[in-house]
Amino acid sequence: MPVNRNALIRYKTIDKCLQNRFRKWTLEDLIDACSDALYEYEGIDKGVSKRTVQSDIQMMRSDKLGYNAPIIVLEKKYYTYEDPNYSITNIPLTEQDLGKLTEVVELLRQFKGFSHFRELDGMVQKLEDHVHTQKTKQRPIIDFEKNENLKGLTYLDGLYQAILHKRVLRIKYQSFKARLPQEFLFHAYLLKEFNNRWFLLGVKGERRDIMTLALDRIENIETDDSVHYIENEDFDPVKHYKHTVGVTVNEGSKVETVEIFIDQYNAPYVLTKPLHHTQEVLEMNEQGVIIRIEVVLNFELERLIFGFAEGMEVIKPERLRKRMMNKFERGMRNYSDDL
Helix, strand or coil, X not given: CCCCHHHHXXXXXXXXXXXXXXXXXXXXXXXXXXXXXXXXXXXXXXXXXXXXXHHHHHHHHCCCCCCXXXXXXXXXXXXXXXXXXXXXXXXXXXXXXXXXXXXXXXXXXXXXXXXXXXXXXXXXXXXHHHHHHHHHXXXXXXXXXXXXXXXXXXXXXXXXXXXXXXXXXXXXXXXXXXXXXXXXXXXXXXXXXXXXXXXEEEEECCCCCCEEEEHHHEEEEEECCCCCCCCCCCCCHHHHCCCCCCCCCCCCCCCEEEEEEEECCCHHHHHHCCCCCCCEEEEECCCEEEEEEEECCCHHHHHHHHCCHHHEEXXXXXXXXXXXXXXXXXXXXXXXXXX
């Protein structure tokens, strides 16, 4: 049965709501959510009727689209999934879906190799392997890095649309250091992935400095059209991360020259996968190599160096060398003390 775009948006919206176990969803709440989604994605401002959402719920419960969604009503008022892990996005692909995806793969493969589309290469291979696996029921040929238990991934599409359409977000957020979550307005500019985690960049309230939020620390997101979206023409993602390893950019920090010795065992790993795009080899001998990078010192750089343990030694700057030395000394005490 063909499904039009508006219906699919409503199904995905209802699905997203019912996955959110942090609040209770009445029929009116679902109607409002669907109306907001259609306005956000399609610019439709006439809202959604009660009858339409009721029909959507019945359609999702049925086998007509293959969903068989376990939607139940609690206290004769609140809608939820009986299975907390259920989502319509988890159901197997239909033959029609696989056919369409195969066509998409064939189209995208034509652009592989062109310099403007180099970013497509990994995505096309991943999609092609997934379609092949679904069609043949064989094991995957490619195993990409993934973290299926990572929180916050359900926010990705909504955040992308908010940035695209320049809509202000009201975010409930609790950092690792905070005892309680806080709610604030946020003007988002960029979604960034690092080390298989996703981050959102923007400004908080009326502030101008760029703030980075981890999606897995977000507890709730809503759009707030009563507040004017703050543009930031000065924000350039390429410049912002030009001298950064990871996602943490310490505003006002200067770029420093970092020289590191890597022993002969670990040198090939660093030479074939540079720590940073500014990496240069200063010296190479039988003991190992000395490299130089131009970066802003941050937490991610320290963790990267620390991950090589005894195979890597910071030569300069002195303050980074001391920080790493202190980390190793504290680590040694953890192993030397009696358990």
